[in-house]
Amino acid sequence: MATYTLEKATALDAYVCDHLLPTDPALEAALKNNASSNLDAIDVAANQGKQLYLLAKMIKAKRVLEVGTLGGYSAIWFSKAVGPEGKVITLEVEPEHAKVARENISNAGLKKVVEVKVNPALATLAQMQKEGTEAFDMVFIDADKDNNPGYFTAALAMSHVGTLIVVDNIARRGRLIDPNSTAGDVLGTRKLFEMMGKEKRVEATAVQTVGSKGWDGYAMALVVE
Numbered sequence: 723m724a725t726y727t728l729e730k731a732t733a734l735d736a737y738v739c740d741h742l743l744p745t746d747p748a749l750e751a752a753l754k755n756n757a758s759s760n761l762d763a764i765d766v767a768a769n770q771g772k773q774l775y776l777l778a779k780m781i782k783a784k785r786v787l788e789v790g791t792l793g794g795y796s797a798i799w800f801s802k803a804v805g806p807e808g809k810v811i812t813l814e815v816e817p818e819h820a821k822v823a824r825e826n827i828s829n830a831g832l833k834k835v836v837e838v839k840v841n842p843a844l845a846t847l848a849q850m851q852k853e854g855t856e857a858f859d860m861v862f863i864d865a866d867k868d869n870n871p872g873y874f875t876a877a878l879a880m881s882h883v884g885t886l887i888v889v890d891n892i893a894r895r896g897r898l899i900d901p902n903s904t905a906g907d908v909l910g911t912r913k914l915f916e917m918m919g920k921e922k923r924v925e926a927t928a929v930q931t932v933g934s935k936g937w938d939g940y941a942m943a944l945v946v947e
């Protein structure tokens with residue numbers, strides 16, 4: 723059997739994209755602007771962006787909450803799913819990332835659909851709950867992994883039956899199950915799994931992936947009560 727290498731996985735991702743992802747000027751312009759603004763290329767891969775878009779479409783999401791904006795690449799995918807009458811609220815701590823994201827969102831003509839809120843996400847989430855923000859149909863958690871438990875709790879609090887919660891980067895390149903790890907991202911993600919496993923209001927699973935972004939994976943939870 724062929725052995726996995728990042729090079730081969732990247733080539734396979736390119737094959738998938740060539741066949742299944744038509745060119746999208748807004749998304750390509752966003753990635754270009756991210757690179758020229760020196761943002762790390764830690765946005766979701768294009769085929770994962772399409773998967774998130776499809777998931778949002780499947781559940782007919784009209785309101786999406788994202789934790790972790792970077793340059794707005796995944797937020798633009800979500801905006802395509804919710805349509806011009808929908809809403810994507812995305813949370814970012816770094817003003818420079820938010821600035822680039824707003825440029826990309828504006829260039830894509832999506833200023834009415836996507837709102838970027840700048841502050842540590844836990845604080846923004848607490849504020850949104852205090853304000854009684856309307857529930858979201860889908861939540862995508864993709865920020866600092868140490869805070870995954872707090873993000874999951876807030877996501878649940880702003881959910882309704884049928885809300886889909888997706889948490890990115892759960893495999894930590896296998897470190898998730900390293901018994902010697904005391905790293906905050908690993909502990910935060912393990913705590914998330916404990917919470918998801920015990921939480922009666924959700925049905926959840928996780929899938930590990932390989933691809934252009936290496937050994938990765940995501941968890942997903944459907945709110946059922």
Ligand SMILES: C[S@@+](CC[C@H](N)C(=O)[O-])C[C@H]1O[C@@H](n2cnc3c(N)ncnc32)[C@H](O)[C@@H]1O
Binds near residue numbers: 764789790796816841
């Ligand atoms: C993996 S990137 C997000 C990628 C984006 N979802 C995409 O696919 O285009 C993670 C982002 O989370 C932001 N972040 C990290 N800690 C945060 C916090 N405490 N609150 C809000 N954002 C945070 C980082 O600055 C970074 O821009």
